[in-house]
Amino acid sequence: MKTSFYYLFCLLFSFHPAVSAQEPGKIPVNKNLSSTWVQSLYERGEPTRYYQSRNELQYIGMPVGGINCGGVYLGGDGRLWLWDIFNETKEGIQPNLVMWNDMKVRPRDGACYVEPARPMHPLQQGFLIRIEYDGKTVCKTLEESSWDDISFEATYPIGTVRYIDKKLPLELTLQAYSPFIPLNEDESGLPATILSFQVKNNGSAPAKVTLLGYLENKTSIRSADPTVCRRENAITRNETGVTVSESLLILNEKRKSALTEQPDYGTLSISALNKNATAYTYVSPDAIRNFGCTPSLNSSSSHNPDGLSSASDMIQADQTSPLSKPVLEPLIGGVQSTVDVSAGQSGNADFVIAWHFTNLKVDNKVPDTGRYYQNKFASAGEVSAYIARNFERLSSTTLLWADTWQNSTLPHWFLERTLLNINTLATANCHRFSSGRFWAWEGVGACAGTCTHVWQYAQAMGRLFPALERDCRERTDLNIAMQPDGGIIFRAEMETRPAIDGQAGTVLRCYREHQMSADDAFLRRNWPNIKRAVQFIINQDRNGDGMEDTPMENTLDAVWDGEIAWIVGLCISGVRAGQEMAEEVGDTDFARICADYVKKGSKNMDKYLFNGEYYIHRPDKEKGRTNLGSYNTSHIDQVMGQSWAHQVGLGRIQDRNKTISALNALWKYNYTPDVGPYIAVHKGGRPYALPGEGGMIMNTNPKNEPKPYGDNVTWQMGYFHECMSGFEYQVAAHMIAEGMTDKGLTLVRSIHDRYHASKRNPFNEIECSDHYARAMASYGAFITACGFEYHGPKGYMRFAPKWSQADFKAPFTAAEGWGTYTQKQDKGSMLCTLQPQYGKVQLKTFAVEAPAKRKVKSVMVHIDGTNRAASMQQQGSEVIITFGTPVIVNKGQELEIKLL
Numbered sequence: 001m002k003t004s005f006y007y008l009f010c011l012l013f014s015f016h017p018a019v020s021a022q023e024p025g026k027i028p029v030n031k032n033l034s035s036t037w038v039q040s041l042y043e044r045g046e047p048t049r050y051y052q053s054r055n056e057l058q059y060i061g062m063p064v065g066g067i068n069c070g071g072v073y074l075g076g077d078g079r080l081w082l083w084d085i086f087n088e089t090k091e092g093i094q095p096n097l098v099m100w101n102d103m104k105v106r107p108r109d110g111a112c113y114v115e116p117a118r119p120m121h122p123l124q125q126g127f128l129i130r131i132e133y134d135g136k137t138v139c140k141t142l143e144e145s146s147w148d149d150i151s152f153e154a155t156y157p158i159g160t161v162r163y164i165d166k167k168l169p170l171e172l173t174l175q176a177y178s179p180f181i182p183l184n185e186d187e188s189g190l191p192a193t194i195l196s197f198q199v200k201n202n203g204s205a206p207a208k209v210t211l212l213g214y215l216e217n218k219t220s221i222r223s224a225d226p227t228v229c230r231r232e233n234a235i236t237r238n239e240t241g242v243t244v245s246e247s248l249l250i251l252n253e254k255r256k257s258a259l260t261e262q263p264d265y266g267t268l269s270i271s272a273l274n275k276n277a278t279a280y281t282y283v284s285p286d287a288i289r290n291f292g293c294t295p296s297l298n299s300s301s302s303h304n305p306d307g308l309s310s311a312s313d314m315i316q317a318d319q320t321s322p323l324s325k326p327v328l329e330p331l332i333g334g335v336q337s338t339v340d341v342s343a344g345q346s347g348n349a350d351f352v353i354a355w356h357f358t359n360l361k362v363d364n365k366v367p368d369t370g371r372y373y374q375n376k377f378a379s380a381g382e383v384s385a386y387i388a389r390n391f392e393r394l395s396s397t398t399l400l401w402a403d404t405w406q407n408s409t410l411p412h413w414f415l416e417r418t419l420l421n422i423n424t425l426a427t428a429n430c431h432r433f434s435s436g437r438f439w440a441w442e443g444v445g446a447c448a449g450t451c452t453h454v455w456q457y458a459q460a461m462g463r464l465f466p467a468l469e470r471d472c473r474e475r476t477d478l479n480i481a482m483q484p485d486g487g488i489i490f491r492a493e494m495e496t497r498p499a500i501d502g503q504a505g506t507v508l509r510c511y512r513e514h515q516m517s518a519d520d521a522f523l524r525r526n527w528p529n530i531k532r533a534v535q536f537i538i539n540q541d542r543n544g545d546g547m548e549d550t551p552m553e554n555t556l557d558a559v560w561d562g563e564i565a566w567i568v569g570l571c572i573s574g575v576r577a578g579q580e581m582a583e584e585v586g587d588t589d590f591a592r593i594c595a596d597y598v599k600k601g602s603k604n605m606d607k608y609l610f611n612g613e614y615y616i617h618r619p620d621k622e623k624g625r626t627n628l629g630s631y632n633t634s635h636i637d638q639v640m641g642q643s644w645a646h647q648v649g650l651g652r653i654q655d656r657n658k659t660i661s662a663l664n665a666l667w668k669y670n671y672t673p674d675v676g677p678y679i680a681v682h683k684g685g686r687p688y689a690l691p692g693e694g695g696m697i698m699n700t701n702p703k704n705e706p707k708p709y710g711d712n713v714t715w716q717m718g719y720f721h722e723c724m725s726g727f728e729y730q731v732a733a734h735m736i737a738e739g740m741t742d743k744g745l746t747l748v749r750s751i752h753d754r755y756h757a758s759k760r761n762p763f764n765e766i767e768c769s770d771h772y773a774r775a776m777a778s779y780g781a782f783i784t785a786c787g788f789e790y791h792g793p794k795g796y797m798r799f800a801p802k803w804s805q806a807d808f809k810a811p812f813t814a815a816e817g818w819g820t821y822t823q824k825q826d827k828g829s830m831l832c833t834l835q836p837q838y839g840k841v842q843l844k845t846f847a848v849e850a851p852a853k854r855k856v857k858s859v860m861v862h863i864d865g866t867n868r869a870a871s872m873q874q875q876g877s878e879v880i881i882t883f884g885t886p887v888i889v890n891k892g893q894e895l896e897i898k899l900l
Contacts, residue, residue, distance in 0.1 A: 025681030027672045027700055033746065041745040042803060045412045050076060050757040052150040059116040059761045060152055061093075062159045063771075066178045067425035067465070068432035069191035069373060070357070071444075071771075073119075074176045076152045076757070077144045078161040079126050080193065080353065081119040084428045084444075086221050087263035087360045091445040093117055093428075093770045100687050108446045108768045109686045116760035123218035124332055125353070127195070128288065131170060133207035138168065154762055156420040158402045169203030170341070178426065179387070179394040182401060182464040182818050183839060187394060189432060191373050192354035192383050194395065199349070201341040209341060213351045214283050214334040215270040217246035223262040228252035233281040233333040236381060240388035242279040243271040244333035245381040266357030269380035272335035273350040273388050283334040350391065354383040360431060362439065363448060365493040370434030397838065404820055404837050409809045410785060414745065417752040418782040421775040422460040423763055429771045437475050438468045443769025449491030450476060451773075453555035456505025457726045458776030459647060459733075459783060463813050466516035473513050474522070477506050478529040486529075486536030490553065500540060500552040501567055504574030505644070507533050511577035512648050518815040518842065520584065520793040527585050534578030534590075537571050538597050546572065546601025547609070549620075558716045560629045565605065565615035569641025572601040572653050576645065584793075598653065606655045613702075614638060614665035615658075625710045628717060633699045633708050634669040636727045638662055643734035647780055649789035649798070656738075663735055667743050669702045671695070673750075675723060685721035688766060694750035695723030696731060724767050725751045726774025733780035737787075741802050748781055786810050786821075787849070795844030795886055799823065799832070800878075805849065817841045817891065825851040834895040841889045846881045846897060853877040860898040863889060870897075 050056035057076025065072040070085035071093070082093060092107025094117040105111045127142040140146040142163065153160035157180035163172040175196045181188050199209045217231040224231065232249045235242060246268040250256045259265060272279070339347035358374040377383045387394060408415060424430060430440040440450045447454070450472060462469040481489040487498035488506055510530050514523040523530070540550040547563045548571040554560065560567075579594035609615050615638040617630040625631060639662045642654045652659075672678055676691025689695040699720035701708040709717050728747055735744030755762045765775035787800025792815035799821055801808040806825040812818060817839025823832045830851045834841065850856050856879050859872040869884030881897055889895045 024677050027669055027678060027697065029668060031671065031673055033673065038742050038746065041411065041414075041742075041749055043411060044409065047406065047412050048154045048416055048762075050152045050154065050762075052076070052144050052147070054758065056757040057144065057150060057152055058118060059759075060757055060763070061117070061119070061761045062154070062156060062176075062763045063423040063426035064157075064159060064176050064178055064193045065426050066188060066190040066192060066373070067180075067185065068189050068430050068438070069178075069371070069426070070355070071427040072193055074159040074161075074193075075119045076161070077150050078142050078163075078174045078176065078195075079119065079121075081121055083122050083218075085191070085355045085357055086266075087357055088222070089362060089445055091769055093444055093764070094120070095445075101683075105687065107770065108443065110688050110766050112764065112770055113760060113766045114687050114690075122221060124214065124216040124285075124288075124330055126214060126288075127197075128212040128214075129172070130210040131168065131207060132209075133169065133201075133203060134205040140165075142174070152757075154416055154420070154757075155402060155406060156416070156423055156763065157398065169201065170207060170209070171198075171200040171202060173198045173200075177398055180398050180401060181394075181838070182813050183466070183816070185432075185465045185468050188465070189373060190354075190383060190387065191356060191371075191380070192352055192387055194387065195351045195353065196395070197349045197351075198346055199339055199341050200346040201343055204343050206343060207341045208338060209347070209349075210336060210338045211349050211351075212283075212334055212336040213270055213272065213353075214288060214332050215244070215246065215268060215353060217268060217331040217333060219246060219248045219264075219266055219268060220259065220262060221264050223259060223264055224248060225255075225259075228255045229259060231329070231331045233331060235279040235281060237279070238385070238388075239275055240385070240391070241271055241273040241275060242277045242335055243269050243381055243384050244279050244281060244335060245269045245379065246331070246333055247379075261359060263359045263361070264357060265359055266355065267380040268356075269352075269354045269384045270333055270335055271352040271354070271384040271388060272337040273352065273391055274337040276338070278336040280334040280336070283332045285330065285332070288332070350395075352384045352387050354380040354387070356380040356383060358434070360433070362431065363494065366439065366448075368433035368435045368437050368439065372432040372434060372436055374434055400837055401818070404811045404818065407809070407820065408811060409804050409807060410782075413752055414748065414785070415782070417748055418778045419460070420763055421765055421778045422464055424771040424773055424776060425461065425465070427771040429773065432468070436471065438472050439476075440773060441769070442774070443767060443772040446769035449494035452477065452481075452488060452490040452502025452506050453499040453553075454502075454726075454774050456502055456509060457730055457774040458779075460776040460779035462509065462512050462516060463779060463783070466513060466815070469509065470513045470517070470522055473506070473510050474526055478510075478526050478533070482529055482532070485539070486532030486534075488533055488536075497553055498536070499554055500537075500548060500550070501554045501570050503533065504537055504567075504570040504641075507537065507574040508577050508644050508648060511581055514581065514793065515648060515791045516815055517792050523581055523793070524585055527581065527587070530578070530581060531587070531590060534575055534594065537574055537578075538593070540571070541597070541601075544600075545604050546597050546599070547604050556716055556719050558628055558714065560617070561620035561623045561627055562629060563609060563618040564630065565609045565617060566635060566637035566640050568601065568605050568609060569615070569639060569654065570644065571641070572598055572605065573641035573644045573650065575601070576650050576653055577648065580650065602653050606658055610658050610662075614662040614669075625707070627712060628710045628714050630699055630720075631708060631710065632703050632705060633701050633720075634665050636666065636670060636696060636698050636731060638666070639734065640730055643730055643737070643780075646734065646737040646784055649791070660738055660740070663731070663738060663740060663743075665702070666696065666731055667735075667740075669700045670697045671743075671747065672697065679721060682721040684718035686718065688725070689723035689754055693754045695754065696728045696747060696750075698722055698724065698727065724774070725765050726767060726772065726777045729775065729777035729781055733777065733784045736781055736802055737784035739802065741785075744781065748778070751778075786812070788812060789847070790814055792816075792842075795842050796847070797834075797841070797843055797845075798847035800847075800849040805851070814841045819891075823848065828900065830899045832897040832899070834889060836889055836891050836893065838891055840891065842886060843889070843895075844883060844886045846883075848879050848881075848897075848899070850874060850877050850879050851899065856899045858900045860900070862896045863887060864893050872899075
């Protein structure tokens with residue numbers, strides 16, 4: 001309660017956005033942020049909790065299915081909704097139009113931002129609870145209407161729901177999730193949701209708690225024809241528990257092929273992981289409605305021991321074969337588990353809901369079909385059985401990751417916002433075909449083909465599930481999309497052209513994917529095609545000055561003329577990555593070519609594209625400003641190349657002072673605590689930030705030029721007046737990397753506040769449709785906050801936290817393991833500790849920032865108390881420790897480095 005009150009206090013009283021005092025159409029130079037509020041951004045705080053009593057649960061939809069398995073949401077009251085698992089291609093999670101400012105807003109325009117989707121239940125699912133204690137019996141449904149209050153803890157990948165009844169002596173908590181294990185894309189890609197209930201008895205008498213979970217059979221949800229098929233439920237029982245499997249029985253063999261090939265053909269299941277659990281092939285809607293309301297529920301009559309209904313035709317219990325006769329729809333299966341909880345003790349009841357719908361086809365142009373999980377499982381029941389057999393490992397490792405992520409000195413709100421956008425992988429935006437190929441939209445159902453110029457912003461998947469990114473580079477970008485001249489088609493099969501920003505970003509991602517590998521096999525295997533991609537970038541510099549100037553497609557859906565700072569910088573950064581990779585494979589001649597391009601480009605970009613305050617778009621000498629462009633405006637991505645360089649440890653490609661000046665210009669001219677006055681004048685942008693909300697505008701006109709965007713503007717100019725979170729995260733990450741932490745954190749917090757649950761779904765960041773991929777740039781802000789660099793094949797790791805250096809703790813991921821890094825400083829020393837919680841970490845060198853930038857005299861290294869030989873060198877404030885022989889730190893071990 002304290003956290004929510006504090007949040008609301010900050011929201012209401014710290015920005016003080018006096019709209020009437022702000023000149024319409026202008027960005028205020030004075031942001032009017034209180035120093036107290038800015039300082040609060042650094043405070044550790046507590047996990048964000050949303051409350052029913054504050055009307056904060058109505059929009060919550062946390063994806064809780066496996067990655068690349070469709071989309072299932074966990075609602076604020078613990079019920080599952082959306083159920084986008086039936087292979088229906090649609091734009092947005094709720095494909096409808098809404099009106100805003102006399103404008104029709106489609107899902108790709110931000111419909112769910114203006115009018116957030118509320119829980120949609122295409123099938124019935126939920127839980128009922130009966131509590132017997134001290135001679136009393138209380139029955140409730142697990143939904144809002146049954147409780148005094150409900151809280152939702154927003155710590156992805158685990159949603160924690162607490163059910164509050166002030167009269168009960170028990171605490172009931174639900175943790176819902178799908179196995180989520182970074183670096184393990186297979187076991188994080190199970191089509192299932194685990195619902196784990198904990199009951200704590202705070203009373204003085206023992207309690208008996210019964211939970212009934214139910215799930216409607218909605219197999220073939222759109223295509224089922226009652227004249228040729230019927231749905232059926234069957235029960236299987238083993239040593240791990242009991243399962244109700246839900247399928248479709250086809251009565252007409254002539255129609256079988258047609259039905260089984262439909263996108264929505266498949267199976268569902270619900271399981272209780274309790275060997276003493278009860279299962280029901282049919283639970284009538286009346287039994288659900290009357291749970292706790294009929295006289296029999298408060299009796300212990302022998303004919304009705306389970307207390308669900310006295311009508312025998314409403315429930316058939318523990319059947320090992322399908323129903324003997326058809327029943328009226330809806331056909332609802334159920335499983336029931338009972339927990340006896342002594343006074344002062346706790347008990348658990350675990351359930352699994354699984355699905356198996358493999359007839360996925362996204363487009364006739366894409367030959368890959370099916371779902372990856374079909375290679376291992378033939379039905380939802382098999383998925384559930386696998387989870388049951390491996391429940392302890394899957395559950396404990398998921399909980400371990402969640403604890404590792406949250407157990408940090410970084411602020412809870414910051415950890416939540418920078419991680420949660422990885423949930424995009426657990427929506428219908430992302431697929432993994434049966435071939436193993438990863439494929440995605442930009443946003444759910446909008447803009448196909450794992451678009452290079454959008455996905456290159458996303459930093460999360462490359463760090464958490466690097467094998468999926470390597471597959472995307474190797475199978476798609478450097479293969480299907482690769483052209484003879486080295487150009488990479490920006491939507492693979494779905495397009496015919498490269499996009500220059502996507503081209504450079506893809507080369508940078510190749511370098512990141514190499515860094516997130518255990519060895520150099522990926523790089524060496526793909527170097528010929530990576531080299532061609534780098535050469536393509538170099539070839540787009542028509543006059544040989546190191547500044548790309550060939551008109552090509554970019555992420556703002558236009559072909560711009562001239563030399564454009566953000567594209568020039570990205571190309572320089574991409575070629576710089578190419579130089580590093582060339583040196584590693586021993587291609588010294590090409591490395592020199594790259595180095596020459598980078599040297600010329602960096603020099604000329606600083607000389608010709610910096611206007612004294614920020615970087616600009618220099619018009620084409622012949623065409624001038626005839627066509628659309630950003631020209632002398634302040635553009636959000638103007639130093640994105642340097643931002644990317646910080647993500648992969650490439651050092652400086654632009655002058656530091658000029659870069660910081662550009663970032664300060666973005667703060668001055670583009671960031672506003674209230675977008676309302678600006679968008680009231682500058683029409684045409686999509687509603688990704690509304691009046692009263694803060695954000696960074698894409699392009700602004702600090703020079704007050706009459707035609708800042710060219711003489712002949714087109715529809716794409718509407719983008720310039722928008723706030724798109726993926727671009728904002730890119731800037732925030734860069735600001736943090738350059739030490740501008742107040743501004744970087746403010747920008748991230750502005751997005752976090754825009755997605756507060758009182759306004760809209762905190763887990764659905766919207767751009768061109770829902771769960772937009774670019775928003776995964778949020779993870780980049782976490783990377784730079786830690787000052788993290790990593791190169792697996794070189795065995796190199798670095799930490800240089802941007803605040804709390806004297807007492808810092810944060811999670812990390814490496815090629816083969818993840819865990820926790822800690823550093824503590826005192827007057828004379830600094831102790832750095834690396835603790836893998838999963839897998840292992842192989843290291844040859846380790847770098848940190850010297851305490852207070854002083855001269856370090858010596859270093860001591862131990863692994864689990866055993867001394868390891870190491871040498872040290874200091875370059876400015878950076879201390880580089882080289883181990884005498886490479887070290888392997890396994891799960892459960894501890895690497896200690898002490899600097900004296």
